[in-house]
Amino acid sequence: MPNDKTSLHPSGKLQITFQELGHIYTDSFSNEYTSSTTLVHSAFEQFDAEKTAAAKSVKTGIPVQQYIQEWNQNRDDASSAGTRLHENCERQILGRFTDMHQPADDAERLEFRAAWNEVEKIKSAGFLSLEPEKLIFSPRFRVAGSIDLLVKKAPKQYLILDWKRVKEIKYTGFHNRTGIHPATFDLQDCNFIHYSLQLSIYEQILRMENYIEPDVKVEKWLNVYRPDGMFDHVRCADLQYAAMMLMACNVTNDNLEDIPF
Secondary structure, three states, rough: OOOOOEOOOOOOOOOOEOOOOOOOEEEEOEEEEEEEEHHHOOOOOOOOHHHHHHHHHHOOOOOOHHHHHHHHHHHHHHHHHHHHHHHHHHHHHHOHHHOOOOOOOHHHHHHHHHHHHHHHHHHHHOEEEEEEEEEEEEOOOOEEEEEEEEEEEEEEEEEEEEEEEEOOOOOOOOOOOOOOOOOOOEOOOOHHHHHHHHHOOOOOOOOOOOOOOOEEEEEEEEEEEEEEEEEEEEEOOOOOHHHHHHHHHHOOOOOOHHHHO
């Protein structure tokens, strides 16, 4: 497929393919991998659109389907805009300027301009290497993902950067709600924790699968776009133990439904 991506494992013995259609990761032996995004989502209660829309409908009289259609449209619009931003950042870093998206309106022009300036700051910072959309995977844990930008800051220092365009970074769950998995029982169900957990999973894959040296320092940051045309830089929490537990459970729980007793 045209938009499929492949990546070789550091061992040189295995390759993974990411199929954009369906968001599927498979290795050279056709083994399917869990995406880091799916793994994180599994550790927290999922949004029940039907239930929430029904409750709101009782109060407002607005039909349930109208709420759901509006939410779906907002989700699709946000996903499309996020993809365009990510692709522009990647292509700018790689020097593929003619492939960059042109802004659809003034709001996106402001966003693209801010992202351009942010990327130029990164490019001129004197880092040793920049790897956008770095595809990584762990055969031992059957987990894969794509890092927005892996930066080698110095011989023993790396940065994992993640581009975000969200209304707000929240640090507590609704009514202090926490996760539903043993790895997340004591973690707030909020986007700051979700993002931190995902980047902690990336760090553990990088270390365990020898993408980076085991003794290096790794920092994890969110580059969060604000509607006023600026980026906030938010340092992620270190959730290595929760990340390891989630990945371990991904393997030990695999195919349990096939056991005939």
